[in-house]
Amino acid sequence: MHIKKMRLGWLRQAYIKDWLIQAGVIVGLLLVLTYLVSMLSSNLQAKNIVSGFDFLTKPASFGIGEGVYDFEAGSPYWQAFAAGLANTLRVALLAIVLSAVLGLALGFGRLSKNILLRGLCISYVEIFRNIPLLLQFLAWYFLLTTLLPAEAWQFLGHCYLSKSGLSFPIPIGLSLTWDFPSRNPFNIAGGARLTPEFLTVLFGLTLYTAAYLAENIRAGLESVPHGQVEAGAALGLTHQQILRHILFPQALRVIIPPATNQFSGLIKSSSLAITVGYPDLVSIANTSLILTGHAAECIFLIIITYLLLSLLLSVIMNWLNRKFQIVER
């Protein structure tokens, strides 16, 4: 059928129209946002509440119990936030890696022909998935603080396990000298230290997320048609080879998108760390909030940081996803 070309006014061109509508919506959203922010600041002013982000450069009068680097009381607030963010990332990234490994093992276990192993994996998933994360945190914390020895237990030469956590030697910079932990009157000082708070958050996040990932991975593996496995076997591939070259690459397409959600959930759930005394971003922001009174600003910083972290994670996972998509020929 011959389609007669019609000339339309520029406003009626579909792409211009769509573009205009989208631009209009964005401008409208920006206007609403500006209105909200100006209303907030004028309301704060009317109530004599000091606002603004100036406080970030002022010295923070609190110390932080643990961190990637030593935060000294008296350093500016923005450094305290950075230290908090570093603590959040430290525990979240480690938990992502560990939960992926554990989730993978559990996912395969769920499909095992061994009834005992399968049963164990199913019970694990059902238990850890169905107990609220906050309760798991508290349970782990109560367990850890109770079980750890009161009198520091020394092992492997310079490692210590005590109520204040696991301390071990760490090299100073790139030099060949080591910072050894040692006993002081109450506890262990020096060296690197994994506190009970850190371990609680790490265990809690890892075990909880792994339960979800396991289901996710099982679903991914089951999504690959059985014929593919049989075809692999017919070609004379070993079980390992089938797994590596046929089953897993195809399963990943199904696994990655929901895994993105679970990892993003993990990062956000790490904000529960404050309940068990781990100095993460939220904990630091909370302390800053109460010391400076800048509630709106501190909450804003928390929101924007988690938003950026989640977006960054999405970008990485989308890239991974594209890499594993089936390349159609």
Place this chain on the structure above:
Amino acid sequence: MRRNDCFFVSTNIFSTGFCSLRKIVRWMLVASMLTSMPVLAGKTLDGIKARGVISCGVSTGLAGFSAMDSKGEWHGLDVDICKALAAATLGDARKVKWVPLGSQQRFPALQSGEIDVLSHNTTWTLSRDASFGIHFTSIVYHDGQGFMVAKKTGISAVHQLSHADICVQSGTTSEKTLNDYFRAQKMKFRPVVFENFEASLKAFFSGRCQAYTTDASSLAAILQRETRNPGDYLVLAEVISKEPMSPAVRRGDDEWFAIVKWVVNALIVAEEEQLTQANLDTQKEHGNAVVQGLLGNADDIGKLLGLDRAWAYRAIQAVGNYGDIFERNLGSGSPLKLSRGANRLWTHGGLIYAPPIR
């Protein structure tokens, strides 16, 4: 035709989108007007009278100051201040809506107008007074930050806490005071900061921290309520800060500020004049000039505050004088058994003092 259809539909979407946007803006205007209403001067009391109830922000549970019993009734020194306010303004001490607030929510709740008065074991400091949009009214309890340690650690003084792990709850001045003090003393320590009260206590009692720090009165409450064997623990005698506890009101309503301030003062003057719930009626007729004035038998002082004649009479009738409140909630009549200490009347060597009511 197709294109036209599409155009029609999309303009439609645009127009409904725009419409709902206008609606949103209108609703936001209404909402902002609603939330900024309580800021208008002098309106807090009118609002309370219209609602028939005082909105009182208290803690989520701190024995002796504000805590709920098994029957759902609130008790404590901070609670009694609100009851006295309700009696003075509304004529009935039961007309209080209790709003339990965490450390972080208490100031926003007051600023936003969710509560009329914050009676929350809150320390009066310059920065809070000057930059939070609130006014502290008058000191109802003089506290200080102290430390609790396990006796088996052998610690008996604060200076022995160098290099210790110290548990502290987040969102309080305790955290800041702790840091300031150790810095000033050039002592090192590691803070372990909890939001969850139970977790912080668990950490201390399991031995994770060598010391637990908060206000001395709270330490006494914890020792009484949370330990199986209070004898195993020790509250160090030293305190490292001044923690004057005061109710607070929103800025911008001087009349309400004056009412909260003077109801507390009336309770203190009542103790000075040895007015109790029992002798109130006889004293009203036969008391001295100060008492007659306080109880509204002479000049009508209540009118100056925007209240009626019997405002102080009803407040004292509802909760007793300051000393009665203290003994009932924190002192000999309570499980805490705290001594009056700095909270004795100024005439007995303490710091509790009220300007004259005349």
